[in-house]
Amino acid sequence: MEIIRIPQIMQDITRTYIMHNKTIGFVPTMGALHEGHLSLVKMARAENEITVVSIYVNPTQFGPAEDLSQYPRNIEGDTEKLTGEGVDILFLPVGSLMYPDAFSTRVEVEGLSRRLCGLYRPGHFSGVATVVTKLFNLVRPVRAYFGQKDFQQTVIIKQMVKDLDMGIDIVVCPTIREEDGLAMSSRNLYLTREQRAAAAIIYKCLTEASEAMKSGIIKVAELKELMGKRLASESLVSEIQYCSAYNPDTLDELEQIGNETLLAIALKIGETRLIDNILVAAGQ
């Protein structure tokens, strides 16, 4: 596995691959890799001739009160895992080359970025859209892989790719879960043992809501009450940011469940913010 740190060199290598007609699959990450990331890597490997993984903890997608400085980093462990997966290139861009002094461009996906997590993390999705645009321009993939856990991110990136004619196939892969259902996330490392046990409530709540839908509840107000009560039963949940049923395309909150419904939750356990979601098809 080759490790590249200079954006310009990454772009030169990409250009050579493209000239040789190689398909590039790309997995952008912030490191602290877990089985969720590795499932994306495996998919990229299976579908493309060249697999590029980036690790970059992008400062512009963190708010001033967020966890940028504490965000877990484990480059050695990550490198080992990616070598094991047969990744061709690990792109580890130098921060000062990503955002030099006069940097002043922003990519904004309006509307979608203001919903759900966007309400609690102003500027977050603009930071994501901007860095992903940069990474896409450097890596020039045919396909890029994202986890469904960050559902809103996948919707926003798909919209951006379409709007800006990037010509990249965005592949959304299933959320990988721990045995008790907790969605894998680098931020799970923040949790104490007690908090970690309590966090299982999120997926339980989602699956119960899905069951309730199958048993005939169609009013989202009812569903929401049920979910809210379930989450409130866990005393370590310190804040519920959102918890409801949404249109998976527009991310609008629904009044009645639709053909395909996104059930999504964002909450805090202690100081740790966790998100999860499931998609439920009507009649499932």
Next chain:
Amino acid sequence: MEIIRIPQIMQDITRTYIMHNKTIGFVPTMGALHEGHLSLVKMARAENEITVVSIYVNPTQFGPAEDLSQYPRNIEGDTEKLTGEGVDILFLPVGSLMYPDAFSTRVEVEGLSRRLCGLYRPGHFSGVATVVTKLFNLVRPVRAYFGQKDFQQTVIIKQMVKDLDMGIDIVVCPTIREEDGLAMSSRNLYLTREQRAAAAIIYKCLTEASEAMKSGIIKVAELKELMGKRLASESLVSEIQYCSAYNPDTLDELEQIGNETLLAIALKIGETRLIDNILVAAGQ
């Protein structure tokens, strides 16, 4: 010359060129082509294997009170001129395919877009940055050509290309002028014969200011007064929007002239907005 109207087809053709290692030179225009545009095309032809010209009157860079509907259009004449220049592809994108219904992405170059013309045309440069990003993604040029007449536009696009790692060489070509010095512009077509004669004042004012600099004036306040008086001497000038000396990199107004100074003017003659500029090097 091939005429392409479907963005997706343009992108497929581009991909084939890139795979065959052909360098693409790109001249984005809004049509109503004059000698200024054709000088860009000639340069693109000279420096690249394939030349692509786009004609697209981009609605998102016009303000609600601006001249979108009256903007001059002459596709037949334009096509003839471009065929004469040996252009390979004329890209004439269908509007509804450029901005379909759910379109919601915006590229913003902060700071630079708020200066000079940006103060009088809010949203204009965001519209330009967004459509140029789309066109660049569809055409994937090695080099793109812009006229110096739209100086601020060239500064903004260079910054965007650098910030977003687009890997495109932005080539700025000299302003082409009429015999009396008026910078060629599609908007000159709006002028009556009298207004057209009066418009020569802009370049006269710029050259006189440049002479004044050479004769030793270094305070921009003095230069500005001199320029303002000269413009005021032409009764058909209905509004002066800006007229001063600027840092050509940051577009900040100067207090004293620098090593390289941008003299720039925006004014209205009747309802027609005209802009022009010259770069003056110290000691020239």
